[in-house]
Amino acid sequence: MGAMRKVLNWYARLSPSRGKTSPPYEHVVQIGDPRLRKVSDPVPVDKIKSEEVQKVINKLRLVLHKYGSVGMSAPQIGVNMRMFVMRHTAKQISAVPPEIAKSKGMSVVPFTVFINPKIKVVDYQKVIYMEGCESVQGYSAEVPRYREVEVTGYDENGESATRVFKLWPARIAQHEMDHLDGKMFTDLMERRTLTCACWEEVNLSKGKVVIPFNPE
Numbered sequence: 001m002g003a004m005r006k007v008l009n010w011y012a013r014l015s016p017s018r019g020k021t022s023p024p025y026e027h028v029v030q031i032g033d034p035r036l037r038k039v040s041d042p043v044p045v046d047k048i049k050s051e052e053v054q055k056v057i058n059k060l061r062l063v064l065h066k067y068g069s070v071g072m073s074a075p076q077i078g079v080n081m082r083m084f085v086m087r088h089t090a091k092q093i094s095a096v097p098p099e100i101a102k103s104k105g106m107s108v109v110p111f112t113v114f115i116n117p118k119i120k121v122v123d124y125q126k127v128i129y130m131e132g133c134e135s136v137q138g139y140s141a142e143v144p145r146y147r148e149v150e151v152t153g154y155d156e157n158g159e160s161a162t163r164v165f166k167l168w169p170a171r172i173a174q175h176e177m178d179h180l181d182g183k184m185f186t187d188l189m190e191r192r193t194l195t196c197a198c199w200e201e202v203n204l205s206k207g208k209v210v211i212p213f214n215p216e
């Protein structure tokens with residue numbers, strides 16, 4: 001184990017708002033934050049249209065877009081409510097080599113909000129691929145996931161909605177669902193596959209590389 005280094009935080013020290021942020025955040029909290037380990041609370045259905053809940057939905061959408069992610073859950077922006085958003089755009093998929101997108105079963109998913117979701121496994125066969133998380137910035141690992149699941153919950157208007165997801169979208173849904181129960185992909189990963197996404201860059205730059213915790 002190495003010496004703990006002080007976190008460089010020049011920008012925060014310059015900012016007059018340091019220490020004054022409150023959730024829902026416009027950044028993603030990182031593993032170690034106790035809120036990522038809580039079982040989140042259900043949202044009362046009659047509160048879905050309330051200002052408080054709609055604010056969290058809007059922040060989830062904002063942070064999802066800002067980070068260019070495919071899924072984001074409320075605990076990741078510091079709110080222990082049972083809700084997550086997901087999407088996978090044609091543009092995001094086109095950034096992946098077509099043969100890989102095909103083998104992983106990637107397909108376009110429109111922006112979808114799930115509130116109080118329940119997940120049902122449709123196909124118990126598991127598929128193993130590398131997976132990452134905005135709350136474990138800079139790292140990824142192989143994670144087994146069910147091939148097909150059905151998610152039932154409420155949408156942003158308080159209407160009940162059911163969606164069936166296969167392969168990659170099923171992986172996204174299972175990953176986000178786990179966040180609502182305080183689980184992280186690191187709990188399920190094949191431990192020996194944990195990889196720092198920039199390990200090659202570390203060598204090329206002689207260690208002078210930083211992992212950004214905010215894409216802005």
Ligand SMILES: [Zn+2]
Nearest residue numbers: 132133134135
């Ligand atoms: Zn995650």
